[in-house]
Amino acid sequence: MAAVSLPTEHPAPRADVRRWRRYLADERAEGAVYRNLAARRSGEERAILAALAEAEGRHEQHWLDLLGDDVGRPMRGSLRTRVLAGLAKRFGSVFVLALMQRAEDRSPYADDDDATASMAADERIHGEVVRGLANRGRMRLSGTFRAAVFGANDGLVSNLALIIGISASGADRHFVLLSGIAGLLAGALSMGAGEYVSVRSQRELLEASTPHPDAGQAVADLDVDANELALVYRARGMSEAEATEHAAHVLSGIGERRPTTGPVATVDDHEAVGNGLSAAVSSFLFFASGAIIPVLPFLLGMQGWAAIAVAGTLVGLALLGTGAVVGVLSGASPGKRAFRQLAIGFGAAVVTYALGLLFGTGAA
Numbered sequence: 083m084a085a086v087s088l089p090t091e092h093p094a095p096r097a098d099v100r101r102w103r104r105y106l107a108d109e110r111a112e113g114a115v116y117r118n119l120a121a122r123r124s125g126e127e128r129a130i131l132a133a134l135a136e137a138e139g140r141h142e143q144h145w146l147d148l149l150g151d152d153v154g155r156p157m158r159g160s161l162r163t164r165v166l167a168g169l170a171k172r173f174g175s176v177f178v179l180a181l182m183q184r185a186e187d188r189s190p191y192a193d194d195d196d197a198t199a200s201m202a203a204d205e206r207i208h209g210e211v212v213r214g215l216a217n218r219g220r221m222r223l224s225g226t227f228r229a230a231v232f233g234a235n236d237g238l239v240s241n242l243a244l245i246i247g248i249s250a251s252g253a254d255r256h257f258v259l260l261s262g263i264a265g266l267l268a269g270a271l272s273m274g275a276g277e278y279v280s281v282r283s284q285r286e287l288l289e290a291s292t293p294h295p296d297a298g299q300a301v302a303d304l305d306v307d308a309n310e311l312a313l314v315y316r317a318r319g320m321s322e323a324e325a326t327e328h329a330a331h332v333l334s335g336i337g338e339r340r341p342t343t344g345p346v347a348t349v350d351d352h353e354a355v356g357n358g359l360s361a362a363v364s365s366f367l368f369f370a371s372g373a374i375i376p377v378l379p380f381l382l383g384m385q386g387w388a389a390i391a392v393a394g395t396l397v398g399l400a401l402l403g404t405g406a407v408v409g410v411l412s413g414a415s416p417g418k419r420a421f422r423q424l425a426i427g428f429g430a431a432v433v434t435y436a437l438g439l440l441f442g443t444g445a446a
Contacts, residue, residue, distance in 0.1 A: 099152045102196065106145040106153070111163035113138035115182060127215060134208060141201055148196065179216035186212055233273050233365040234404055237372025239427040241265045242397045243434035245376050246390055250435050255385035262380060266373035274366030281358040375400055394431070401427045 094102075113135045120131035146153060158164060163185065189205035191197035244265045248258045315325035375396050379389040405423030409416035 094148075094152065098196065099149065101194075102145050102149050103152075103154060103157050105197075106142060106149065107157035108163055109138050109142040109145065111158075112182070112185070113142065115163065115178065119178065127218075130211065130215065134211060137204055137208065141204070144198065144201060176216055179212055183209055183212040183216055230364040230368045231404055231408055233270075233277070233368035234372040235401070235423065235427070236273060237266070237269060237369035238375060238397050238400050238404075239430050240269055241373035242376040242393060242427070243431045245380070245393060246431050247434040247437060249386070249390055255380055255383075255389070258385075258389075259377065259380040262373075262377035266370055266377065269373055270366045270370040273369040274362040277365035278358045278362035281361045372400065394428070397427065397431075398424055 116131045116135035116138065120128045120135065123131060186205055186209035189202065189209075191202040191205050241262055245258055245262050248261045253261070312322075312325040312329040315328055316322060320328065376393040378396065379392040384392060401423045402420040405420035406416040408423070409419030
């Protein structure tokens with residue numbers, strides 16, 4: 083009588099095993115990013131990041147279950163994620179959160195049959211959670227960071243355009259150098275003063291829109307029947323029905339006690355605007371740091387086309403850097419933002435060079 087062989091489980095294809103092991107390594111690396119970020123946070127942010135790390139642990143277990151005995155030696159996560167884990171451990175900055183936002187948005191689980199629908203949904207929601215955390219950092223950075231980026235970019239572009247335009251007119255190296263230094267000082271002072279006035283004006287507008295600190299104290303003495311409080315809410319954008327209902331709710335909850343905070347308070351946007359002095363200093367310093375770059379070849383004794391070529395190369399690299407930083411912080415593609423910045427900067431320089439040739443020829 084012939085022996086009957088029992089069915090055996092077919093081993094997973096090697097390509098699937100390699101893919102699962104790569105996913106496992108990435109989940110472990112992403113969990114490390116969130117744990118390292120949580121270690122540098124406190125309160126609510128720490129709890130949120132710890133929950134994200136726990137979710138990555140659930141995903142990790144899914145791939146461990148699929149791999150079984152094929153788990154093999156631990157693979158290293160992607161270079162990007164490992165670098166992020168190191169940055170998170172040492173700095174824990176908004177840059178790491180912005181990069182993790184892009185990583186979560188690029189998750190392949192939605193198109194992989196071996197990942198569950200809940201895992202794909204988790205990754206999508208994780209992107210939104212990280213986006214929210216990153217936005218907190220962006221709000222804290224927005225005023226000073228905006229001044230810094232705009233200052234550096236303006237210094238790079240305006241002084242490169244100035245130097246190229248003066249060079250194209252036929253001026254000698256000494257005159258070009260003096261023009262570049264004058265442009266640096268004038269531009270940096272103008273940018274710093276303008277940024278200070280801009281931020282201070284914006285803060286004053288916000289302060290004028292903020293409810294008076296004594297308004298909340300008057301609520302307890304309002305005539306309930308007249309319900310003047312409803313007018314406040316209507317003036318701030320609520321419909322008549324919504325304002326009446328909300329005002330009635332506020333008044334009914336006061337009773338015999340006085341409110342400790344005004345019910346007409348609004349969200350304070352001053353943090354997003356930034357501080358006038360810090361914005362001015364950042365704008366001055368970053369404009370100067372950008373404007374000195376195209377001057378460097380002339381400071382070193384170069385002149386003519388050689389100096390212009392070196393200045394253009396240095397400015398191009400700096401524009402790529404500032405564009406990439408803006409892309410990272412905005413959660414967009416660093417490469418696209420970098421080349422957009424480069425195209426705009428060089429476009430302005432080319433136009434100025436053409437005008438310099440025109441006026442230089444005319445003067446001759």
